[in-house]
Amino acid sequence: MATVVTKGLKKFYGDVHALDDVSLDIEEGTLLAVIGPSGSGKTTLLRSIAGFVKLDAGKIYLDGEDITHVPPEKRNISMFFQNYALWPHMTVYNNIAYGLRLRKYNKNEIAEKIRWVLQLLDIEGLEDRKPSQLSGGQQQRIALARAIVVEPKVLLLDEPLSNLDAKIRLRIRFEIKALQQKLRLTTLYVTHDQEEALSIADKVAIMHNGKILQIGDPQEIYTKPATLFVADFVGTNNVIEKKGYVRDGVKFVNLGKLVLQAPPNVDVNKVNIVFRADEVEIERRNEEIPGYDYRFDGTISGKLYMGFKFRYEVTVDDENKDIKVIVNSDKDFSIGDKIGVFLKKDKVFIF
Amino acid sequence: MGTYENKNNLFGFLLILPALAVLGVLYIYPLIRAIYISFLWKGQLGLENYTKAFALYRKDIVYTLGITAATVIIVFAVSMVIASYLRFKNWKFLDYMYRLPLFIPFLIVGHAMRVFLAQHGVMNMIISRLTGIHRLPGLASQWLGLTLAFAWVLSPFAILIILGAFKAIDDSYVEAALNLGSNKFKVIIDVLIPLARPSIMVALVLTFVRTISSLTIPLMVGPSKPTMLPVDMMFRVNYYNDWGVANALGVISYVIVIGLSMYYLRFMVTERGGLKH
Ligand SMILES: Nc1ncnc2c1ncn2[C@@H]1O[C@H](COP(=O)(O)OP(=O)(O)O)[C@@H](O)[C@H]1O
Ligand SMILES: [Mg+2]
Numbered sequence: 001m002a003t004v005v006t007k008g009l010k011k012f013y014g015d016v017h018a019l020d021d022v023s024l025d026i027e028e029g030t031l032l033a034v035i036g037p038s039g040s041g042k043t044t045l046l047r048s049i050a051g052f053v054k055l056d057a058g059k060i061y062l063d064g065e066d067i068t069h070v071p072p073e074k075r076n077i078s079m080f081f082q083n084y085a086l087w088p089h090m091t092v093y094n095n096i097a098y099g100l101r102l103r104k105y106n107k108n109e110i111a112e113k114i115r116w117v118l119q120l121l122d123i124e125g126l127e128d129r130k131p132s133q134l135s136g137g138q139q140q141r142i143a144l145a146r147a148i149v150v151e152p153k154v155l156l157l158d159e160p161l162s163n164l165d166a167k168i169r170l171r172i173r174f175e176i177k178a179l180q181q182k183l184r185l186t187t188l189y190v191t192h193d194q195e196e197a198l199s200i201a202d203k204v205a206i207m208h209n210g211k212i213l214q215i216g217d218p219q220e221i222y223t224k225p226a227t228l229f230v231a232d233f234v235g236t237n238n239v240i241e242k243k244g245y246v247r248d249g250v251k252f253v254n255l256g257k258l259v260l261q262a263p264p265n266v267d268v269n270k271v272n273i274v275f276r277a278d279e280v281e282i283e284r285r286n287e288e289i290p291g292y293d294y295r296f297d298g299t300i301s302g303k304l305y306m307g308f309k310f311r312y313e314v315t316v317d318d319e320n321k322d323i324k325v326i327v328n329s330d331k332d333f334s335i336g337d338k339i340g341v342f343l344k345k346d347k348v349f350i351f
Numbered sequence: 352m353g354t355y356e357n358k359n360n361l362f363g364f365l366l367i368l369p370a371l372a373v374l375g376v377l378y379i380y381p382l383i384r385a386i387y388i389s390f391l392w393k394g395q396l397g398l399e400n401y402t403k404a405f406a407l408y409r410k411d412i413v414y415t416l417g418i419t420a421a422t423v424i425i426v427f428a429v430s431m432v433i434a435s436y437l438r439f440k441n442w443k444f445l446d447y448m449y450r451l452p453l454f455i456p457f458l459i460v461g462h463a464m465r466v467f468l469a470q471h472g473v474m475n476m477i478i479s480r481l482t483g484i485h486r487l488p489g490l491a492s493q494w495l496g497l498t499l500a501f502a503w504v505l506s507p508f509a510i511l512i513i514l515g516a517f518k519a520i521d522d523s524y525v526e527a528a529l530n531l532g533s534n535k536f537k538v539i540i541d542v543l544i545p546l547a548r549p550s551i552m553v554a555l556v557l558t559f560v561r562t563i564s565s566l567t568i569p570l571m572v573g574p575s576k577p578t579m580l581p582v583d584m585m586f587r588v589n590y591y592n593d594w595g596v597a598n599a600l601g602v603i604s605y606v607i608v609i610g611l612s613m614y615y616l617r618f619m620v621t622e623r624g625g626l627k628h
């Protein structure tokens with residue numbers, strides 16, 4: 001297993017900056033998840049590391065060796081394709097054996113390795129089928145088997161769970177994590193699902209318009225988002241844009257009766273208040289909840305039953321009557337109820 | 352539900368009726384007539400036309416099959432190389448050049464090839480310049496010249512079909528192979544050709560049929576003896592007014608083509624069946 005370092009990768013398609021100065025490290029045996037919305041450049045980053053993108057600038061190092069101009073077939077970096085890319089004219093066995101045959105293993109070694117990987121991924125007995133005779137979940141595992149059986153230096157996964165049912169997805173998430181740890185695979189995992197990334201990764205990078213906005217361990221990304229985009233992208237969020245003001249050289253922004261101090265670098269004409277629907281509490285207007293730092297008032301204007309919780313839409317008592325926020329709570333209120341919304345200082349982000 | 356489907360079927364049938372009618376008038380009727388005439392000898396049914404055809408033209412039948420097979424092999428090789436190249440590399444010049452013969456009538460192609468392949472023609476001039484060898488045979492009246500002429504005219508069709516099929520194969524199939532350590536040449540063999548096999552078969556069958564049924568090119572290029580069956584048929588009609596033997600030769604060509612088509616259809620059925628469930 002190996003370490004991957006990219007330095008200042010750039011790739012432009014006309015005006016589109018698919019990669020815009022992307023620098024990151026993947027430490028040996030760890031899993032780096034890259035998240036970002038569709039079109040942010042995740043696949044391009046992956047394909048660059050695999051060697052399929054002719055970069056406009058930047059360098060890629062594998063174990064300290066410059067591999068920027070090494071052709072894909074000489075990198076020993078395995079890629080898992082979003083559409084699986086299993087060859088339809090070959091059996092499962094031949095699909096998995098393909099990379100092994102190119103590595104000149106003999107027949108017995110190949111059979112042995114395939115037995116090992118099929119057992120590891122719990123897909124024995126499918127060897128003689130064609131990919132079209134498999135379920136989506138089985139195809140996904142075969143593609144994974146084909147990628148890891150050659151013992152690559154790095155494993156690249158492009159949205160490996162995106163074509164699966166929500167239920168299987170959750171289970172396979174655990175399995176991929178366990179597999180990656182067991183084999184100590186240096187892994188780059190691309191997804192647009194922030195929850196998936198946070199739960200599986202050793203480190204998370206957030207990508208947007210070809211740029212890495214923040215890179216850190218999952219807790220850090222979640223609790224200390226560096227930019228409005230990161231804060232908004234991670235978790236179910238409320239983003240309230242308001243005009244702030246300056247008093248005695250300090251910037252402030254109001255939300256109803258609540259006065260919040262803004263960091264010095266914000267644009268007072270456009271202050272964003274961000275907090276997560278799960279990190280606030282609500283109570284009847286005349287009650288208080290101890291242990292909370294902030295409070296603003298509002299009226300319940302919408303209610304959804306979520307099974308384990310209620311999801312409320314709260315219209316904030318503010319000079320701007322259009323401000324609505326989403327709050328998840330297990331308390332039962334009715335539409336029209338006047339309530340207070342309680343927040344903790346470190347759960348409110350101002351950009 | 353049932354009536355709806357019936358109505359739909361009827362409507363569908365009406366839609367293809369004109370095409371069926373054209374097919375019947377222009378293809379099936381002449382075919383049946385040709386078969387009928389080929390068995391007609393002095394007003395009676397019999398095998399005499401065939402006996403005569405085999406006695407006079409056995410050599411030409413073999414020659415026709417040989418030229419056709421050689422053309423198919425050369426077209427296959429050329430189209431594989433060019434289609435593979437253009438699948439990976441975008442070379443505009445080649446992309447236009449290979450299509451050139453598509454827009455030139457066979458008659459002119461035949462004439463051009465005659466000039467190109469003549470003893471003091473363009474090809475020999477170039478080879479002489481390059482190698483310094485001056486006494487080169489002219490290919491224009493040899494079987495090799497004829498095969499080259501066919502290959503030049505028919506390759507563009509084959510390349511067009513095969514390149515289309517190659518381009519329709521998703522890049523991820525190619526990249527998956529490269530990713531696992533394959534080189535481009537192996538990708539062509541292991542991925543592109545197997546996935547494009549039905550289209551390659553179509554291209555080769557088309558090449559075969561067009562070669563075996565071509566009249567213009569063997570009239571202008573290649574030896575006058577032996578010659579290809581369509582030329583013999585023309586002579587049979589023009590000089591001897593012998594429709595019986597001419598049609599017998601035609602039916603023999605048909606049988607060869609039908610034999611090939613059967614093989615092709617069987618291949619398609621197993622291919623489809625293999626891909627399905
Ligand atoms: N081969 C290409 N040609 C032109 N534009 C491309 C190509 N590949 C990617 N792009 C563009 O680059 C941007 C990033 O694409 P991609 O890396 O696929 O994003 P993601 O995987 O995050 O959805 C997109 O705007 C996409 O349209
Ligand atoms: Mg993508």
